[in-house]
Amino acid sequence: SQPLSGRQAAELQSKVVPSKQILHSDNMEMEPETMETKSVTDYFSKLHMGSLVYSCTSKRKNK
Amino acid sequence: RMEASCLELALEGERLCKAGDCRAGVSFFEAAVQVGTEDLKTLSAIYSQLGNAYFYLHEYAKALEYHHHDLTLARTIGDLLGEAKASGNLGNTLKVLGNFEEAIVCCQRHLDISRELNDKVGEARALYNLGNVYHSKGKSVASAGTHEPGELPDDVRNALEKAANYYEENLTIVTELGDRAAQGRAFGNLGNTHYLLGNFRSAVIAHEQRLLIAKEFGDTSAERRAYSNLGNAYIFLGEFETASEYYKRTLQLARQLQDRAVEAQACYSLGNTYTLLQDYEKAIDYHLKHLVIAQELNDKIGEGRACWSLGNAYTALGNHDQAMHFAERHLEISREVGDRSGELTARLNLSDLQMVLGLSYSTNNSMMSENHVADNSVNGARPRVGRRHSMENMELMKLTPEKVQNWN
Numbered sequence: 001s002q003p004l005s006g007r008q009a010a011e012l013q014s015k016v017v018p019s020k021q022i023l024h025s026d027n028m029e030m031e032p033e034t035m036e037t038k039s040v041t042d043y044f045s046k047l048h049m050g051s052l053v054y055s056c057t058s059k060r061k062n063k
Numbered sequence: 064r065m066e067a068s069c070l071e072l073a074l075e076g077e078r079l080c081k082a083g084d085c086r087a088g089v090s091f092f093e094a095a096v097q098v099g100t101e102d103l104k105t106l107s108a109i110y111s112q113l114g115n116a117y118f119y120l121h122e123y124a125k126a127l128e129y130h131h132h133d134l135t136l137a138r139t140i141g142d143l144l145g146e147a148k149a150s151g152n153l154g155n156t157l158k159v160l161g162n163f164e165e166a167i168v169c170c171q172r173h174l175d176i177s178r179e180l181n182d183k184v185g186e187a188r189a190l191y192n193l194g195n196v197y198h199s200k201g202k203s204v205a206s207a208g209t210h211e212p213g214e215l216p217d218d219v220r221n222a223l224e225k226a227a228n229y230y231e232e233n234l235t236i237v238t239e240l241g242d243r244a245a246q247g248r249a250f251g252n253l254g255n256t257h258y259l260l261g262n263f264r265s266a267v268i269a270h271e272q273r274l275l276i277a278k279e280f281g282d283t284s285a286e287r288r289a290y291s292n293l294g295n296a297y298i299f300l301g302e303f304e305t306a307s308e309y310y311k312r313t314l315q316l317a318r319q320l321q322d323r324a325v326e327a328q329a330c331y332s333l334g335n336t337y338t339l340l341q342d343y344e345k346a347i348d349y350h351l352k353h354l355v356i357a358q359e360l361n362d363k364i365g366e367g368r369a370c371w372s373l374g375n376a377y378t379a380l381g382n383h384d385q386a387m388h389f390a391e392r393h394l395e396i397s398r399e400v401g402d403r404s405g406e407l408t409a410r411l412n413l414s415d416l417q418m419v420l421g422l423s424y425s426t427n428n429s430m431m432s433e434n435h436v437a438d439n440s441v442n443g444a445r446p447r448v449g450r451r452h453s454m455e456n457m458e459l460m461k462l463t464p465e466k467v468q469n470w471n
Contacts, residue, residue, distance in 0.1 A: 004201075008381050027291065027295070027328050027331075028255050028258065028259075028295065029287075029288035029292050030195075030198075030252060030255060031247070031251040031252050031285075031288070032248070033118075033155050033192070033249070034188055034192070034245075035118060035151075035152055035155060035186070036111070036147075036149075036152050036193060037148075038107060038128045038133075038145065038458070039077060039112070040074060040077060040105050041074065041077060044162070045469065058068040
């Protein structure tokens with residue numbers, strides 16, 4: 001039979017190479033999530049668009 | 064009036080969040096909610112942004128609460144686009160919390176409304192979100208098992224295949240729309256899905272596309288992600304040299320971006336890759352670099368892994384003294400962090416090493432006894448009695464390439 005030392009070394013060798021499992025376990029790099037956005041300024045600017053446009057054009061006219 | 068209006072507070076909250084200070088932004092939004100407003104659309108926008116701010120702050124329970132408020136409000140006022148957006152955000156939040164079934168319902172609602180409104184941009188985004196939910200669902204079930212990518216239970220495979228289909232559908236639309244940034248994201252996650260499915264060639268193709276787009280945008284973080292994912296895929300293709308080249312690019316960019324945690328991960332991957340290449344000196348070099356950063360970041364789990372890997376690499380070189388040292392450190396750390404399986408592995412490694420070094424199991428050795436006190440003296444403190452094996456015997460430890468290939 002295989003001498004003890006040889007068997008032990010053979011057993012040890014089995015622990016030498018890491019399973020590829022550990023490589024993929026937790027380091028997969030995902031892309032970021034995309035969140036939908038709302039803004040009070042969007043709404044605000046829609047509400048006041050008329051007056052803002054008016055004030056801008058009237059300023060230009062004043063120049 | 065002396066006090067700021069709800070609108071003014073919300074505007075300041077928006078400004079702060081856009082500037083990247085979500086924490087301060089949250090305070091202003093919460094103050095705006097306290098003041099209150101009759102305008103339900105403004106309130107909906109505040110809830111939505113509070114939800115997103117908490118999402119970015121990783122406070123998902125709070126994010127869930129506010130996105131839920133937003134959804135209720137949007138439905139109440141009959142704002143269909145607002146409802147779609149709130150549903151999408153709620154879906155993303157539920158996904159992170161691991162509630163995949165509800166997340167799917169919400170993301171599907173986002174998709175249905177977007178199609179109803181003929182909103183192509185919304186439709187594409189909903190498809191991407193759905194892909195992400197199915198990907199996470201598949202991954203979470205998969206991580207419970209101990210199989211390799213490609214060897215999957217049916218439910219995992221189904222979820223991942225659905226994810227891939229949603230990413231493909233998303234890609235069709237964003238390609239039509241000419242949205243390169245969205246294409247980049249879809250390619251990245253599609254690549255990772257193929258990777259988990261075991262389609263490593265397809266994973267490489269997708270990540271190569273991701274890399275191309277990242278370079279187009281000068282997006283170094285995305286470029287680094289692509290290199291890392293390419294490295295992972297090449298490992299499973301058995302092309303370790305190519306993998307090492309990609310991991311080296313990852314390491315370069317991690318250093319450039321001054322991200323120590325990512326640098327550590329790249330070193331760890333390189334250490335493992337050189338172990339697969341049986342270049343144990345280089346493996347040790349990278350594992351030591353990983354160890355230093357893990358210690359610096361006080362990452363005990365990383366430190367334990369580094370010690371385990373170093374123990375293995377030194378064993379392969381036949382340097383049993385160093386192997387013992389790191390196996391002991393691995394045992395100590397496993398105990399410290401309460402990692403039972405790590406502790407068991409370390410004990411087995413130690414007993415094996417002691418056998419090789421000629422110590423018997425029955426030796427009343429401090430390392431193997433239950434009331435072990437941490438032995439901080441590094442090498443040489445322990446008597447090495449009756450070492451029977453010469454280093455030549457360690458030739459046996461070299462693995463044949465076939466064995467490495469089949470190692471799973």
